[in-house]
């Protein structure tokens with residue numbers, strides 16, 4: 001049987017889409033390692049539950065003994081590293097977990113992988129890859145007219161989340177430069193699509209609108225993000241893994257910059273069409289709330305390198321991808337309901353209760 005790829009964080013949003021797409025596209029086996037934090041959901045991989053090509057391991061990337069055992073037992077040909085704490089607002093409320101998983105966890109995984117890789121026979125050693133999945137947020141914030149981030153843009157992270165991801169990028173780079181570990185790094189823009197945990201902008205807007213709850217827009221809502229349909233991201237990672245040049249970084253983006261208010265308007269318009277609310281247009285639920293501290297104003301990705309070298313371009317437009325996403329949430333009310341239990345509910349009250357208090361104290365800071 002072909003050697004598997006070891007996917008960390010494969011029960012999360014992008015990781016689960018990647019595992020499902022990888023097996024569908026290549027037929028090759030996957031070992032998923034996931035700690036099942038609040039963001040990890042085994043249900044995302046339910047369709048693979050009895051598939052012999054998939055092996056799920058509940059465990060932490062900080063557990064060196066487990067990593068050593070998994071690498072020795074499964075002898076993967078590649079590690080694809082998604083596992084992370086990923087939500088900026090959570091990183092503001094509690095940065096420690098971000099340093100722990102994103103920095104120390106990546107370090108532990110690099111060390112275990114390096115030891116495993118060093119012991120491989122020459123043919124396996126040269127074919128081996130460590131692909132680090134990172135974000136455009138490591139580059140910091142852009143002025144409105146500044147050119148989009150290229151791979152040469154200096155890291156200038158502004159949130160505890162992006163700082164911890166930037167640190168992990170640097171570790172990955174150093175493990176290649178110093179030890180020769182065959183690494184690849186991808187820095188991608190904001191993803192959206194199925195299995196997106198409803199604490200992030202797009203799924204939160206869909207889920208809240210359907211429940212008749214307020215749609216909280218931070219500050220003036222004119223912050224710009226570049227949006228990419230998650231399955232396009234998964235295809236890009238497959239290309240980089242197959243043909244990327246070792247030691248290189250590839251930016252991945254959707255050529256699709258939009259301010260948050262426009263995202264919310266488009267989500268509402270799609271819901272008005274697909275699930276009209278007798279009470280009126282969903283936009284009536286928009287509520288401007290206190291801004292995120294240190295909120296980056298604009299991200300934009302220049303994805304010409306991956307197109308030039310690997311021929312990758314996104315297949316979905318924002319309109320087609322968002323329509324599919326809204327459809328998915330309408331068709332998966334049970335998934336949403338099951339996700340909205342326990343820790344998720346606690347998180348919502350911590351984040352938005354604090355905002356309401358701040359709002360009451362600083363009325364002038366709340367636009368709209």
Ligand code: NAD
Nearest residue numbers: 009011012013014035036037039040060061083084190191
């Ligand atoms: P997510 O929060 O949905 O999923 C993270 C997964 O990692 C969860 O399944 C969680 O259980 C697991 N995990 C967390 N800590 C772990 C640990 N210590 N050991 C093992 N597993 C652990 O995140 P996502 O949105 O799917 O992002 C995946 C990766 O892609 C992250 O590295 C993130 O920085 C990067 N990324 C995300 C986006 C985006 O828009 N979501 C964009 C660019 C890059």
Ligand code: TYD
Nearest residue numbers: 088190199200201202216217218223225260
């Ligand atoms: P998010 O989905 O958290 O991704 P990121 O912060 O990693 O870009 O947020 C996307 C944008 O939407 C960001 O500018 C913050 C904003 N936002 C809101 O306005 N309201 C919300 O309730 C959330 C979760 C995000």
